[in-house]
Amino acid sequence: MKKHNFSAGPCILPQEVLKQAADAVVNFNGLNLSLIEISHRSKEFIEVMENARSLVKELLNLPEGYSVLFLQGGASLEFLMSAYNLMKVDGKAAYLDTGAWSTKALKEAKLLGDVDVIASSKETTYNYIPKNYSIPTDIDYLHFTSNNTIYGTQFKEFPKTDSLLVCDMSSDIFSRELDFTQFDLVYAGAQKNMGPAGTTLVIVKDEILGKSGRDIPSMLDYQKHLNADSMFNTPPVFPVYVSMLTLQWLKDLGGVKAIEKLNEEKAALLYAEIDRNPLFKGFAAKEDRSLMNVTFNLTDEATGEVFDKIWNAAGISGIKGHRSVGGYRASIYNAMPIESIQVLVDAMQQFEKEI
Known part of the structure; x- marks a missing residue:
């Protein structure tokens, strides 16, 4: 996988x-x-x-x-x-x-x-x-x-x-x-x-x-x-x-100009799901959100076991949040393809259906 x-x-x-x-x-x-x-x-x-x-x-x-x-x-x-x-x-x-x-x-x-x-x-x-x-x-x-x-x-x-x-x-x-x-x-x-x-x-x-x-x-x-x-x-x-x-x-x-456009598209895709999905809430203030590190939490921490099972099964790695913040952190640096962002979004939507 x-x-x-x-x-x-x-x-x-x-x-x-x-x-x-x-x-x-x-x-x-x-x-x-x-x-x-x-x-x-x-x-x-x-x-x-x-x-x-x-x-x-x-x-x-x-x-x-x-x-x-x-x-x-x-x-x-x-x-x-x-x-x-x-x-x-x-x-x-x-x-x-x-x-x-x-x-x-x-x-x-x-x-x-x-x-x-x-x-x-x-x-x-x-x-x-x-x-x-x-x-x-x-x-x-x-x-x-x-x-x-x-x-x-x-x-x-x-x-x-x-x-x-x-x-x-x-x-x-x-x-x-x-x-x-x-x-x-x-x-x-x-x-x-x-x-x-x-x-x-x-x-x-x-x-x-x-x-x-x-x-x-x-x-x-x-x-x-x-x-x-x-x-x-x-x-x-x-x-x-x-x-x-x-x-x-x-x-x-295409240089930094080209990668900036891709980074904006990747971040927009993931933040849109965080804001749409009632099971998630963003950690950072919206006006200060990073294009590189997307931090978010569950609205109900008790459901974490279900979500963790879903993203693990999808082949997602490394999204556990830092111990000082908890929740989740998706780091979407330059080399991260938008296809991987979509896999995470799909996992979040699957989670919404199962809860």
């Missing part, structure tokens, strides 16, 4: 990408050597790294003055790394608290300076995006998380500040067209929408670096990684390669 993988991450990837990646592990580029055993300094892998970075710039329409890095440590390391590079000695940063990941990010920043949480939706279990907040003028940067995987909320409009703007875009990068000139630093773990776990994409405006006035440990210094073309240390060879394949797949599909 075909499996329909709604896992929140590591994410679903295109089948053709998985096949290409599997072949490369056995025999990369006809070298009769595995991708994961060749030197990262070889011309073959340097070409992979250059292609991956070039595809990021092309797909996101990045202007001159922005650099692309493939690093390690996930968004979790970026929580600290971004603060190290951008918060000045005795400095201050502002954070929007919209979920578990932004909470972890501001916790790391507090190790280096003063952190002002200017808005939070914690009091309602992060089921909405705060609005109408004031942004201080005496900050080094403002940090926010564009899409909140656990709670199913997503920024539709971004904060505007004269300070640096930093965005954790781990779970919705490459999913919609954006003007990246509004950001000074963007980072994203690959494992949501770009590739396997193990590499982190960083997009940084070159001119903002080297101004913190602090000594930065080498592995946390963006400038050192830029100077070494993402190879200050041995890079995560396999995740970078699979990310390159996924980005090429996206380009061949």
Whole structure:
């Protein structure tokens, strides 16, 4: 039976990408050597790294003055790394608290300076995006998380500040067209929408670096990684390669504009069923609903055993909600086909008939 993988991450990837990646592990580029055993300094892998970075710039329409890095440590390391590079000695940063990941990010920043949480939706279990907040003028940067995987909320409009703007875009990068000139630093773990776990994409405006006035440990210094073309240390060879394949797949599909249209169609199909079916209720505020992570609950939790049996029988995997929210979460990243969304909708409608 075909499996329909709604896992929140590591994410679903295109089948053709998985096949290409599997072949490369056995025999990369006809070298009769595995991708994961060749030197990262070889011309073959340097070409992979250059292609991956070039595809990021092309797909996101990045202007001159922005650099692309493939690093390690996930968004979790970026929580600290971004603060190290951008918060000045005795400095201050502002954070929007919209979920578990932004909470972890501001916790790391507090190790280096003063952190002002200017808005939070914690009091309602992060089921909405705060609005109408004031942004201080005496900050080094403002940090926010564009899409909140656990709670199913997503920024539709971004904060505007004269300070640096930093965005954790781990779970919705490459999913919609954006003007990246509004950001000074963007980072994203690959494992949501770009590739396997193990590499982190960083997009940084070159001119903002080297101004913190602090000594930065080498592995946390963006400038050192830029100077070494993402190879200050041995890079995560396999995740970078699979990310390159996924980005090429996206380009061949028509780029971010094309995938945004498909993502909107997928989300509309599933949200329409949640709103129509009296046995379900959406978790996130309607105006803040994510196109990537659809969170919903049963109107009667006592019926959960029946619904769980139905979706399991349909070959659906990974839709149990996060423990902090409960209910269900369907993660519908770029590679999720609309046919799988329809299978879930059919299961929801079958559930309605059986109850």
